Amino acid sequence: MTKHHVETTVNGNEVEFLCATEQTLLDVLRDELYLTGSKEGCSSGDCGACSVMLDGRLVCACLVLGVEAQGRKVETIEGMASGDTLHPLQQTFLEHAALQCGICTPGILVAAKALLERNADPSETEVRFWLAGNLCRCTGYDKIVRAVLDTAAQMRGATSKSGKAAKKAVTEGA
Amino acid sequence: MNDMIIPDLVERELKVVGTRPLRPDGMDKVTGRAKFGADMHVPNMLIGRVLRSPHAHARIKSIDASKARALKGVKAVITADALCDLPSEFVPAGEMMVNFRDITRNVMARDKALYEGHAVAAVAATSDAVAAQALSLIEVDYEVLPHVIDVEKAMQPDAPLLHDDMYTIGADPKPEKPSNIAKRVEFGFGDLDAGFAKADVVVEREFTTKPVHQGYIEPHACLASVSEDGQAELWCTTQGQFIVRAFCAKLLGMEVSQLRVTASEIGGGFGGKTVVYLEPLALALSREACQPVKMVMSRTEVFQASGPTSGAKLWIKVGATKDGTVTAADALLKYQAGAFQGSPVQPGAMCAFAPYELENVRVIGFDVVVNRPKVAAYRAPGGPIAEFAVESVMDEVALKINMDPVDFRLKNAAKEGTRAPYGPKLGPIGLVQTLQAARAHEHYAAPLKANQGRGVASGFWFNIGGETCASLNVGEDGSVAMVVGTPDIGGSRASLSMMAAEELGIPLEHVHPIIGDTSSLGFNFLTGGSRVTFSSGMAIVQAAREVIEILRDRAAKLWEVPMEEVEWVDGHARFTGSGEAKSLSLVELAKTAGKTGGPIIGNAAINATGAGPSLATHLVDVEVDPETGAVKILRYTAIQDAGKAVHPSYVEGQMQGGAVQGIGWALNEEYIYDDKGRLENPGFLDYRIPVCSDVPMIDTVIVEVPNPNHPYGVRGVGETPIVPPMGAIANAVSHATGVRFTDLPMSPPRVLDAIDSNQAT
Amino acid sequence: MLAGKPECIATQYTSSNTHREGKTLEMDYQTPTSAEDAAGLLSKDGAHVLAGGTDLLVKLRAGMVAPKLVVDLKDVPRLRGIENDSQGWRVGAATPCAEIGEHAAFAAAWPGVVESLELIGSTQIQGRATLGGNLCNASPAADTVPALIAAGAVCEVVGVKGQREVPVEQIVTAPGQNSLARGEFVLGFRLPNPPARAGDAYLRFIPRTEMDIAVVGAGVALALDAKGVCTHARVGLGAVAPTPLLVGDGAKALIGTKVDGGALKALAAAASAACNPIDDKRGTVAYRIKVAGVLARRAAGIAYERATSRK
Numbered sequence A: 001m002t003k004h005h006v007e008t009t010v011n012g013n014e015v016e017f018l019c020a021t022e023q024t025l026l027d028v029l030r031d032e033l034y035l036t037g038s039k040e041g042c043s044s045g046d047c048g049a050c051s052v053m054l055d056g057r058l059v060c061a062c063l064v065l066g067v068e069a070q071g072r073k074v075e076t077i078e079g080m081a082s083g084d085t086l087h088p089l090q091q092t093f094l095e096h097a098a099l100q101c102g103i104c105t106p107g108i109l110v111a112a113k114a115l116l117e118r119n120a121d122p123s124e125t126e127v128r129f130w131l132a133g134n135l136c137r138c139t140g141y142d143k144i145v146r147a148v149l150d151t152a153a154q155m156r157g158a159t160s161k162s163g164k165a166a167k168k169a170v171t172e173g174a
Numbered sequence B: 001m002n003d004m005i006i007p008d009l010v011e012r013e014l015k016v017v018g019t020r021p022l023r024p025d026g027m028d029k030v031t032g033r034a035k036f037g038a039d040m041h042v043p044n045m046l047i048g049r050v051l052r053s054p055h056a057h058a059r060i061k062s063i064d065a066s067k068a069r070a071l072k073g074v075k076a077v078i079t080a081d082a083l084c085d086l087p088s089e090f091v092p093a094g095e096m097m098v099n100f101r102d103i104t105r106n107v108m109a110r111d112k113a114l115y116e117g118h119a120v121a122a123v124a125a126t127s128d129a130v131a132a133q134a135l136s137l138i139e140v141d142y143e144v145l146p147h148v149i150d151v152e153k154a155m156q157p158d159a160p161l162l163h164d165d166m167y168t169i170g171a172d173p174k175p176e177k178p179s180n181i182a183k184r185v186e187f188g189f190g191d192l193d194a195g196f197a198k199a200d201v202v203v204e205r206e207f208t209t210k211p212v213h214q215g216y217i218e219p220h221a222c223l224a225s226v227s228e229d230g231q232a233e234l235w236c237t238t239q240g241q242f243i244v245r246a247f248c249a250k251l252l253g254m255e256v257s258q259l260r261v262t263a264s265e266i267g268g269g270f271g272g273k274t275v276v277y278l279e280p281l282a283l284a285l286s287r288e289a290c291q292p293v294k295m296v297m298s299r300t301e302v303f304q305a306s307g308p309t310s311g312a313k314l315w316i317k318v319g320a321t322k323d324g325t326v327t328a329a330d331a332l333l334k335y336q337a338g339a340f341q342g343s344p345v346q347p348g349a350m351c352a353f354a355p356y357e358l359e360n361v362r363v364i365g366f367d368v369v370v371n372r373p374k375v376a377a378y379r380a381p382g383g384p385i386a387e388f389a390v391e392s393v394m395d396e397v398a399l400k401i402n403m404d405p406v407d408f409r410l411k412n413a414a415k416e417g418t419r420a421p422y423g424p425k426l427g428p429i430g431l432v433q434t435l436q437a438a439r440a441h442e443h444y445a446a447p448l449k450a451n452q453g454r455g456v457a458s459g460f461w462f463n464i465g466g467e468t469c470a471s472l473n474v475g476e477d478g479s480v481a482m483v484v485g486t487p488d489i490g491g492s493r494a495s496l497s498m499m500a501a502e503e504l505g506i507p508l509e510h511v512h513p514i515i516g517d518t519s520s521l522g523f524n525f526l527t528g529g530s531r532v533t534f535s536s537g538m539a540i541v542q543a544a545r546e547v548i549e550i551l552r553d554r555a556a557k558l559w560e561v562p563m564e565e566v567e568w569v570d571g572h573a574r575f576t577g578s579g580e581a582k583s584l585s586l587v588e589l590a591k592t593a594g595k596t597g598g599p600i601i602g603n604a605a606i607n608a609t610g611a612g613p614s615l616a617t618h619l620v621d622v623e624v625d626p627e628t629g630a631v632k633i634l635r636y637t638a639i640q641d642a643g644k645a646v647h648p649s650y651v652e653g654q655m656q657g658g659a660v661q662g663i664g665w666a667l668n669e670e671y672i673y674d675d676k677g678r679l680e681n682p683g684f685l686d687y688r689i690p691v692c693s694d695v696p697m698i699d700t701v702i703v704e705v706p707n708p709n710h711p712y713g714v715r716g717v718g719e720t721p722i723v724p725p726m727g728a729i730a731n732a733v734s735h736a737t738g739v740r741f742t743d744l745p746m747s748p749p750r751v752l753d754a755i756d757s758n759q760a761t
Numbered sequence C: 001m002l003a004g005k006p007e008c009i010a011t012q013y014t015s016s017n018t019h020r021e022g023k024t025l026e027m028d029y030q031t032p033t034s035a036e037d038a039a040g041l042l043s044k045d046g047a048h049v050l051a052g053g054t055d056l057l058v059k060l061r062a063g064m065v066a067p068k069l070v071v072d073l074k075d076v077p078r079l080r081g082i083e084n085d086s087q088g089w090r091v092g093a094a095t096p097c098a099e100i101g102e103h104a105a106f107a108a109a110w111p112g113v114v115e116s117l118e119l120i121g122s123t124q125i126q127g128r129a130t131l132g133g134n135l136c137n138a139s140p141a142a143d144t145v146p147a148l149i150a151a152g153a154v155c156e157v158v159g160v161k162g163q164r165e166v167p168v169e170q171i172v173t174a175p176g177q178n179s180l181a182r183g184e185f186v187l188g189f190r191l192p193n194p195p196a197r198a199g200d201a202y203l204r205f206i207p208r209t210e211m212d213i214a215v216v217g218a219g220v221a222l223a224l225d226a227k228g229v230c231t232h233a234r235v236g237l238g239a240v241a242p243t244p245l246l247v248g249d250g251a252k253a254l255i256g257t258k259v260d261g262g263a264l265k266a267l268a269a270a271a272s273a274a275c276n277p278i279d280d281k282r283g284t285v286a287y288r289i290k291v292a293g294v295l296a297r298r299a300a301g302i303a304y305e306r307a308t309s310r311k
């Protein structure tokens, strides 16, 4: 059976791969592109370990066909840090001990980032419902929710602070 | 072996232990770099898959794999005869004993398939699709046999028999006929009749619990490579690479040292990754194909074929006087083992009444086989089931004598010197402290509204030690490579390197931990029994003290003074003799190691003993919707004795995670079977583990009653937190509704039904 | 069938093996760019629609379907997007639910419908799942269907022979089966502009707070006159019969009343009486019958609140 030739963008890089129709985006990421940061916990959309962004929308990579990635933009956990700087969520998860085994962590980080991009000031309830599709069996969710709320606060603080800092620099320069 | 660390409870100022640094393996885990079981790819790799029985109980009359073998791309096909058949022999696995004859039959059915999902054949092929097609070409001729799922039905004399050579162990007289009852255990002392005669109030109830799965998010996965000369490597997600090596070597007829097992990062285990499933099959396939073979379970396979913990039927009777003294306690526990003997009924029976000081106590337990997957350890195996029932009855007794349930527990609480129901006298334990903390907690006095209820329950777990090796290698720049043999599930690389840094007096950043493979260290028992921070911690402390001895010796040589005049303080050798003060740091000594005697390493090989039980008390508030039976967890506080919390964040994490697993067990998790003995909910859609929006924050209180047998007073903490939740929640739901709940899970239909039938009466 | 949320009706896990039971798939994949082409491809033997994929991929993985051809509809014009004019609302059948939920004006017009689609699976699933898939998958427990029935939504059904309009309640005929002919698919949904003093609501019961299939679902849409008397009502129920139900007696219980305690009690009784459920791993017959009444009553209460607060 001939495979499909797919060209797509993953974490800003143009990539191409061959895949059969039945291969999911998760299969392709893990087994063709060796991006194993997205995890497979169920393959049925019930655990969220495979969470990725597809054209800016949070999806389960196990519920997307590889061929559907043609011409689209995929973002995975591997693209979350920039250079040697962690995303604030990654840093705060470490500080809060918001992971134990860490298998759910990539999916939760990707999902939480999508939330904070949409809602800079989520309530605890909003965080909990947004992350309801990301199962974690180790932590009981407590430290995860705290880490997300704390990151949101830090990022809001950073935005206003860096705004202030920029202003200050301008005045001083003048 | 058997070297023990001298208890060192002298008050000393701790610099690292007790703080909350970042974990050393954290970066890889937040960036997706960490490699878990299914994340490994190697050249020339085949994909393996397992053919599983569709029947709960069937005789395998024949297997014809010729068509599968003939399929292009298929490189190996195996059935049970690729593995050794082994005689009955008991070995420890986790806190349970396992039998090699049973292990080989569980990983691949011989003669009979004993549960739906039981492996009957396996293939390795050039792709997943070809492997899948090959499975559909294997023809198995089954003779379907009557099956039994329910524990009490399985105990009936006319029940379908799983093993016709099973005679109940521990039954007196020895039975003449085989049965599904594998074992009878009994613990206790005193005079029950006299005890109950003294009681003013007696409560007697029956309880049921359903099998629940550990629910780790990472499915079982491995990658095996056997070369033409029989040397083998295995990469797998496991709680114990040495146990995997031992089991696989036995099943494949290899020498243990021929097989090198590397533990991948592990995506949760909770006891469920203490045994083997795919690993021997991947090795056998690889041996046949002479190519690497990767195998990964689907979530369905995880539920169908890897171990849940037992479901059980329980009977509890407790008597007490009006002043709140328990006069007698009696229990009968019947645990499902799954298809092979080895339910955790024994530890369940041992810890059922362990939180209490009792004069007259008896617990009888039965281990019963049924046509379900063989149970595996699950966090405090056996304890949560028995203590759910006991804590429910204790609550009811307290209610009947009109006594506060915390006060009632305080009055009867086990403490140092109490004779445990299973025999020995207990050392120092922290139950009283957790109860006092519960009573003093603001949560305990907070007001409740209509349809709300508060529950309290305590829990006990033994914890274990065991065989442990560790080494510390001091590099020429003074950094320290730490090798331990116990897989890190929840942050143990952090707690262990903290103890190394504390001992050596160096900054934590200079300690670099790895989990060694089976060829890099001596034997290590697995990560289980809440033993890692305790046992590997002891080994690390011993290895560090060995390093310090060497460092003192090197400094003494350099200074040309007797070693007794060199002490180790804050990461430095210091001259204590008369004369000019001299000091050399670890870094300085490491740099000159080549000239002063060679590499500096510390090794420890110990059999850790003296693990201290950890006790906990949990408080929970619930609200019940009287029209739908939905139970909402409003507030939760977990209080536990950790001995010493080395990294308090990860201790809290264990408490929180255990509590939420307990919430799932209490409210929604269960294996549901159809009338053919097939599992109806083998997925996360209908096997309902708690999601983020189901639970509130889990407040924690860590109590520290040091374990005198550990240099830092550490007790295991990982298992105890799942013991109290079911009792606490059942008590809370009972108080919210006025109906006593005795069956788990308390799912909405059950709760509504109970409320409605109560109103009807 | 369009794809909807992961569902297990009609599907029971295949007994013979693991869920990846294997048949080699000679499976083709096409992305038609017109409704005609799509209908043509879907008329072929073994063709299967792919819209959101949240159902199809689960079934593929479980070996429950083995299509020869997967027809991905996302390039078909008008399958995606939300429009409004004086005639009412039109929602493309393959618009991801998350996108519908973010449409503020639609959410203000039909809050109950939006509630129902925001209950489908997880955030991740809502990023892919579609109204068309949720309906055509033909699960009795589909969350959006009772809400769409209550809202009086009508489907635009396209096939090789052209287009027809079908009320939502006429699509599902049995668990896993729908009334579409071979080659037909749902292009979009039409909903009226709600009148003044109208409101709708959807409630469902699940054991957890998220991620479960409905044990019972109830959608109510109603409108009031200036005096607060109910002039129009529609009641939809899910997961309590082989198909989602339009409960005529439920509407009768409300119309002409001020949606007071008595009317709500009558509604609950009508809803319970309409049920024809089964015992399964998600709930019992008795449980579903009782809770259907409770949820219909509670949903009507919320719809009434919305109607009175909407001028």
Ligand code: FES
Pocket (backbone or CB within 6 Å): A039, A040, A041, A042, A043, A044, A045, A046, A047, A048, A049, A050, A051, A060, A061, A062, A063
């Ligand atoms: S693997 Fe995709 S949701 Fe579980």
Ligand code: FES
Pocket (backbone or CB within 6 Å): A098, A099, A100, A101, A102, A103, A104, A105, A135, A136, A137, A138, A139, B217, B267, B268
């Ligand atoms: S940290 Fe283990 S599943 Fe979340």
